[in-house]
Amino acid sequence: MTSHSTKKHSKTLWAILIATASMNTPVHAENTGKSILDQQCVSCHTLSLTTPQTVEQLWESKGPDLSSAGVKYKSEWMTNWLQKPVRIRPAGNFYANHIKTGEKSDVIDKATLVDHPKLSSNDAKLVVDELMTLKHNQQLVKQGDYQPGTISMTLGEMMFDKFKGCLACHQIEPGYGGLSGPEVYTAANRLQEDYLISFLRNPQAWEPKNIMPNKNLKEIDLQKLVHYLRALSKEDFK
Amino acid sequence: MRPSFFIISISIWSLIMTTDAGATTAERNYKTYCVQCHGLDGRGNGINVTDMSTQPRNHTDAKEMSARTDEELFKVIKEGGQAIKKSVLMPPWSSTLSNEEINDLVKYLHTLCKC
Numbered sequence: 360m361t362s363h364s365t366k367k368h369s370k371t372l373w374a375i376l377i378a379t380a381s382m383n384t385p386v387h388a389e390n391t392g393k394s395i396l397d398q399q400c401v402s403c404h405t406l407s408l409t410t411p412q413t414v415e416q417l418w419e420s421k422g423p424d425l426s427s428a429g430v431k432y433k434s435e436w437m438t439n440w441l442q443k444p445v446r447i448r449p450a451g452n453f454y455a456n457h458i459k460t461g462e463k464s465d466v467i468d469k470a471t472l473v474d475h476p477k478l479s480s481n482d483a484k485l486v487v488d489e490l491m492t493l494k495h496n497q498q499l500v501k502q503g504d505y506q507p508g509t510i511s512m513t514l515g516e517m518m519f520d521k522f523k524g525c526l527a528c529h530q531i532e533p534g535y536g537g538l539s540g541p542e543v544y545t546a547a548n549r550l551q552e553d554y555l556i557s558f559l560r561n562p563q564a565w566e567p568k569n570i571m572p573n574k575n576l577k578e579i580d581l582q583k584l585v586h587y588l589r590a591l592s593k594e595d596f597k
Numbered sequence: 598m599r600p601s602f603f604i605i606s607i608s609i610w611s612l613i614m615t616t617d618a619g620a621t622t623a624e625r626n627y628k629t630y631c632v633q634c635h636g637l638d639g640r641g642n643g644i645n646v647t648d649m650s651t652q653p654r655n656h657t658d659a660k661e662m663s664a665r666t667d668e669e670l671f672k673v674i675k676e677g678g679q680a681i682k683k684s685v686l687m688p689p690w691s692s693t694l695s696n697e698e699i700n701d702l703v704k705y706l707h708t709l710c711k712c
Contacts, residue, residue: 418629450644454633454644455629455632455633458632458637458643460638463642464636464643464644464646464647465636465637465643465644467644520650521685524677524678524684524685524686524688526648526649526686527634527645527649527686527688528633537633537634537644537645537648537649538645539633539643539644539645561692562692563692563693568693569693570629570630570633572677572689572692572693573689573691573693574677574688575689
């Protein structure tokens with residue numbers, strides 16, 4: 360008697376489960392930000408945990424970690440860039456995978472660089488709405504950490520080059536500067552100011568094996584460098 | 598007699614294994630962090646050098662490299678060029694690499710300059 364009724368119950372339960380499951384998966388699924396990310400982006404980007412944690416993962420990584428996109432990028436920039444992506448890191452996501460010996464010095468192996476996938480304006484908006492909800496490392500960012508101010512271009516460049524040695528790895532205008540890191544003349548268009556302060560204060564807190572060194576910058580210098588990045592991003596280099 | 602032979606061979610084996618591991622890590626760290634400036638073949642000609650006001654050290658130059666003590670090499674990797682009154686373009690790697698990894702890199706440098 361008891362076993363019979365359990366069986367009957369579980370049958371009904373199965374019927375309900377199957378019915379709900381088929382209701383949730385209509386044949387023509389509408390794209391959502393999440394479904395686009397899962398289908399077109401996760402092959403190169405991590406969304407839920409911050410990598411790389413080891414040197415091996417650094418070599419294997421195919422794109423920047425997006426798990427903190429919501430506290431890192433400016434949404435308007437992302438929406439535009441995803442429709443018209445242009446290269447930010449001259450030597451690709453991890454430079455060492457894209458270099459070869461050249462005549463005078465090592466050179467970028469351009470044949471190994473791939474163009475970034477493009478999205479329609481509708482898909483870009485959906486994806487950006489979803490990305491802006493990802494805040495894995497939000498505890499590292501303090502709202503209002505950056506205090507708006509200015510610095511002259513001359514002084515800013517002197518800090519970036521002569522005093523702090525940042526030019527070794529970063530271009531401050533197209534064709535001028537180091538190539539292993541992202542171009543910085545667009546950094547303040549792309550990145551939130553409070554994130555920039557947090558990242559420059561401690562790049563390893565964001566990614567322990569990061570090739571961006573911790574220069575132990577003073578708080579006042581962090582602010583000045585971000586003033587400079589903001590000034591650079593307003594220049595017209597075309 | 599026997600147990601001591603066993604212990605000795607174990608310790609020799611573990612010595613070989615650890616130095617081996619150290620050398621592998623050092624080569625990997627060099628290829629990850631150093632070649633951007635010092636170059637794939639260590640000649641101070643990495644992808645970053647074109648616009649540099651001071652050119653990176655050529656690690657294959659035995660004369661230049663043997664002018665430095667291991668303590669200086671350790672210090673310049675850990676604290677950056679300015680720590681030994683050299684260029685600010687050489688960054689401090691203390692937040693990236695452990696003391697042990699830096700020591701292994703100093704040993705690795707000797708294999709590059711063969712000195």
